Amino acid sequence: MELDDIRRRISAAEQAAGRAAGEVTLIAVSKVQPPDRVEAVLAAGHRVFGENYVQEAAGKWPAWRERFPGIQLHMIGPLQTNKLKQALELFDAIHTLDRPSLAGKLARQVQARGSCPQLFVQVNTGAEPQKAGILPDEADAFVAQCLAMDLAITGLMCIPPEGGDPVPHFRALRQMAARNGLAGLSMGMSADFETAIAQGATHIRVGSAIFGARDYR
Numbered sequence: 001m002e003l004d005d006i007r008r009r010i011s012a013a014e015q016a017a018g019r020a021a022g023e024v025t026l027i028a029v030s031k032v033q034p035p036d037r038v039e040a041v042l043a044a045g046h047r048v049f050g051e052n053y054v055q056e057a058a059g060k061w062p063a064w065r066e067r068f069p070g071i072q073l074h075m076i077g078p079l080q081t082n083k084l085k086q087a088l089e090l091f092d093a094i095h096t097l098d099r100p101s102l103a104g105k106l107a108r109q110v111q112a113r114g115s116c117p118q119l120f121v122q123v124n125t126g127a128e129p130q131k132a133g134i135l136p137d138e139a140d141a142f143v144a145q146c147l148a149m150d151l152a153i154t155g156l157m158c159i160p161p162e163g164g165d166p167v168p169h170f171r172a173l174r175q176m177a178a179r180n181g182l183a184g185l186s187m188g189m190s191a192d193f194e195t196a197i198a199q200g201a202t203h204i205r206v207g208s209a210i211f212g213a214r215d216y217r
């Protein structure tokens with residue numbers, strides 16, 4: 001299956017970059033995919049998945065969690081504050097912490113629950129108006145603000161502008177993470193995950209290369 005091919009390509013990219021084998025976490029992005037495709041990947045032993053929509057994830061994953069122990073679910077889509085509580089019940093990691101209002105609400109929920117998902121701050125490295133994420137100029141201050149609220153930040157996440165060279169964006173994200181003392185780098189998708197691994201990605205988010213094209217109808 002495609003998953004095996006992706007695993008091989010990840011290993012090769014880790015090796016080529018002089019990185020330890022298994023250092024990169026593959027997040028299989030299953031949004032909008034038919035259940036049989038996702039179940040095939042679960043049956044093959046993969047346990048780390050990414051979803052973009054709280055509602056969709058809530059409809060699919062509780063049942064799979066019962067059948068396949070050890071699932072780790074990552075939220076990689078924009079998060080509305082009114083969905084936050086539900087998101088915290090579903091997800092082990094959130095890659096899209098991108099604004100002070102969300103951080104404030106999250107900090108209060110985390111205190112109340114006594115547990116915190118793994119957190120990545122999303123940076124809009126291309127400063128694209130239509131895209132979510134904190135602007136690069138504001139990222140350092142936002143990370144500091146999160147830490148001051150006792151939110152443990154694992155790393156940074158970005159989605160480079162479509163159609164361009166992703167390398168400057170991956171590099172900028174790596175430098176931003178380094179100067180903030182953050183180890184995690186969530187970057188790289190189907191089209192560019194090997195490039196992202198060469199640039200230091202710790203978490204890659206791969207959808208269509210594993211499951212096939214998405215049909216949004």
Ligand SMILES: *Cc1c(COP(=O)(O)O)cnc(C)c1O
Nearest residue numbers: 029076189190205206207208209
């Ligand atoms: C959908 C999505 C992906 C996966 O994209 P592919 O090109 O199918 O690999 C990765 N990251 C985010 C944030 C996404 O929304």
